Amino acid sequence: MKFVLCAFLTAVIALQRAECLKRTYYIAIREENWNYAPSGRNLINNRSIEQDEHASDFLTKGPTRIGSVYKKALYRQYTDDSYSTEIPKPAWLGFLGPIIRAEVGDVIEVHMKNFASIPYSLHPHGVFYEKNSEGALYPDGTTGSKKSDDAVDPGKSYTYTWQVKPEYAPTEADANCLTWIYHSHGDAPKDISSGLIGALLTCKKGTLDSKQKRSDVDEDFILMFSVVDENLSWYLEENIKMFCSDQDATNQLKNNADEEFRESNLMHSINGYVYGNLPELKVCVGRSVSWHLFGIGNEVDIHSAYFHGHTLLDRMHRTDVLSLFPATFVTATMIPKTKGKWLLSCQVNDHVQAGMQSFYEVSACGSTASATEAPGKERRFYIAAEEMVWDYAPSGMNYMTNKPLTEPDSDSESYFSRDGGYLGGKYLKARYISYTDDTFTTKTHLAGSDVHLGILGPVIRAETGDVIIVTFFNSATRDYSIQPHGLHYEKAYEGAKYQDGTQKAGASVAPGKKFTYRWKVIEGPSSADPPCLSYLYYSAVDPVRDTNSGLFGPIQVCRKGVLDGSGHQVTNIQRPIQQISSKKFIYIYIYTPTSRFFRVDCLKNAVNTAVCRQVKFICLFSISLNRKSYTDMHSTLRIAFNS
Incomplete structure (x- = not known):
């Protein structure tokens, strides 16, 4: 009996050890040399780099400009320690290193050889390691062999050993694979800016197949959103020598920290590509996709990654925007619903203009599945774009101090005084205005909590399964559109202007014209979400200038049965924890540079001044307040248009 028990225990231990694999990487x-825009074009608008007013600032090669090609140091994967046969990686990985994948309990063994001219290392996030496999140089008190991992000299090799211990693994509530990174950590900012960074995924047991690929999803993609600062690269001097014809003048600009020169070396990239040059993000209708996103960089690396036309689940919450900061890692799941070539973009204004945009393509792949859910109501809205003067402070008072906004030497004086030719607090804007029908003769009366909306367009509310039909009349003096977040639609109704291979009348509606958009509410709040989610709609002919001109408004996507007959949220439906709130408010926080208005020139002429001011004042969230308790407050961040 003892012999049988011992044999059984031995077999169990052997089985456990067999299940814990050693995953080896070379x-x-x-x-x-790396080219951030190998096509030579801004593929978002299909203009050449030289013809594009923004792309040319970053990518045009000149006497004192490096251009689109930079020398970098990159991680490459090989079949063995001869480092003679490279393992190809997906083109969409860009300059990122190979994806390192492992399951809970596994040991990761990385044999690294440095063929570069500078000492580098390999430091992981999200796994366990001893001090001799940390790969980070800092005064940690270690000596001898425990320091060898900190920096591997040119021509030398080192082996790093890491473990995916249970306490480092995905929890039951986590996605099947968590997103982490690895990078060189001698001088981390300079090493990473030079190109040495990659993704590391730690997965639950049974997630990876024999080829170390995901078996639980059809595709998984790694995306790094980063303003790569080539000014910090170890190779800046070499890049100047190789690519700038006037090296003396360029070095003088570098030594003087010339702002325009430094700006030209900031590559607002996704995986090292700009202006739509990221290749081959291809997915299939109805098949699950895991998106692994991370941010890295400096204080400017605050990103809102927006997936046009689809939604995702991020930590069980429904969204179409993933917020990233330096050294944040996100895992989200998508099941694509609608075919087409869709934009994937950071929504920060400066980053949009600087090229942090790419495409992902959804194909049928033989599927006949329809994106149509069980039919709900058709909810109709009539919205016009109109121009008017907007007063940011009609009372003229600062209610925090009970003093006039033009009080001398006050904080508000510089924004609201018109002395010296300044504009003050009034600006010509374009706004979305609600009407009762498609004659656009009678405006919709704002009632209840909607009175507080201010400059916002009317609230578009709908439930899961509904169809939203918006008749848009452009009563302004330039082309505008309406693009929604959080909804599904065919390409004709997207309301965004970019080169996706289709003709979209709704992408740009001319002054005096009408267009009817048709959007579907296919994916509503998840089981972990509140009854209604907050999204945004806005004009996207030129999304930066259109939104700064005033064209944006809120969308609320609710569960079935949450809205009453008038389309407002009812207050007597029980939630799992608390009652639905009796007060609903929608706020939008904006910093709006007036130089980005389309209409500012008209107002400048009206006040006979050439001085433009900035109005302090996009992230959309909703706050619901219960009169009895502030514990019922919840806010849902959906998107940010920051300057």
């Missing part, structure tokens, strides 16, 4: 560091 990674080399090599120096090579």
Whole structure:
């Protein structure tokens, strides 16, 4: 009996050990030239780099400009320690290193050889390691062999050993694979800016197949959103020498920290590509996709990654925007619903203009599945774009101090005084205005909590399964549109202008014209979400200038049965924890540079001044307040248009 028990225990231990694999990688560091825009074009609008007013600032090569090609150090994967046969990686990985994948209990063994001219290392996030496999240089008190991992000299090799211990693994509530990174950590900011960074995924047991690929999803993609600062790269001087014809003048600009020169070396990229040059993000209708996103960089690296036309689940919450900060890692799941070539973009204004945009393409892949859910109501809205003067402070008072906004030497004086030719607090804007029908003769009366909306367009509310039909009349003096977040639609109704291979009348509606948009509410709040989610709609002919001109408004996507007959949220439906709130408020916080208005020139002429001011004042969230308790407050961040 003892013999049988011992044999059984031995077999169990052997089985457990067999299930805990050692996953071996051979990674080399090599120096090579990297092109951020190999097509030579801004593929978002299909203009050449030279013809594009923004892309040319970053990518045009000149006597004192490096252009689109930079020398970098990159991680490359090989079949063995001879480092002679490279393992191809997906083109969409860009300059990121190979994806390292492992399951809970596994040991990761990385053999690294440095073929570069500078000492580098390999430091992981999200796994366990001893001090001799940390790969980070800092005064940690270690000596001898425990310091060898900190920096691997040119021509030398080192083996790093990491473990995916249970306490480092995805929890039951987590996605099947968590997103982490690895990077060189001698001088981390300079090493990463030079190109040495990659993704590491730690997965639940049974997630990976024999080829170390995901078996639980059809596709998984890694995306790094980063303003890569080539000014910090170890190779800046070499890049100047190789690509700038006037090296003396360029070095003078560098040494003087010239702002325009430094700006030209900031690559607002996704995986090292700008202006739509990221290749081959292809997915299929109805098949699950895991998106692994991370941010890295400096204080400017605050990103809102927006997936046009689809929604995702991020930590069980429904969204179409993933918020990223430096060294934040996000895992989200998508089941694509609608075919087409869709934009994937950071929504920060400066980053949009600087090229942090790419495409992902959804194909049928033989599927006949329809994106149509069980039919709900058709909810009709009639919205016009109209121009008017907007007063940011009609009372003229600062209610925090009970003093006039033009009080001398006050904080508000510089924004609201018109002395010296300044504009003050009034600006010509374009706004979305609600009407009762498609004659656009009678405006909708604002009632209840909607009175507080201010400059916002009317609230578009709908439930899961509904169809939203918006008749849009452009009563302004330039082309505008309406693009929604959080909804599904065919390409004709997207309301965004970019080169996706289709003709979209709704992408740009001319002055005096009408267009009817048709959007579907296919994916509503998840089981972990509140009864209604907050999204945004806005004009996207030129999304930066259109939104700064005033064209944006809120969308609320609710569960079935949450809205009453008038389309407002009812207050007597029980939620799992608390009663639905009796007061609903929608706020939008904006910093709006007036130089980005389309209409500011008209107002400048009206007040006979050439001085433009900035109005302090996009992230949309809703706050619901219960009169009895502030514990019922919840806010849902959906998107940010920051300057």
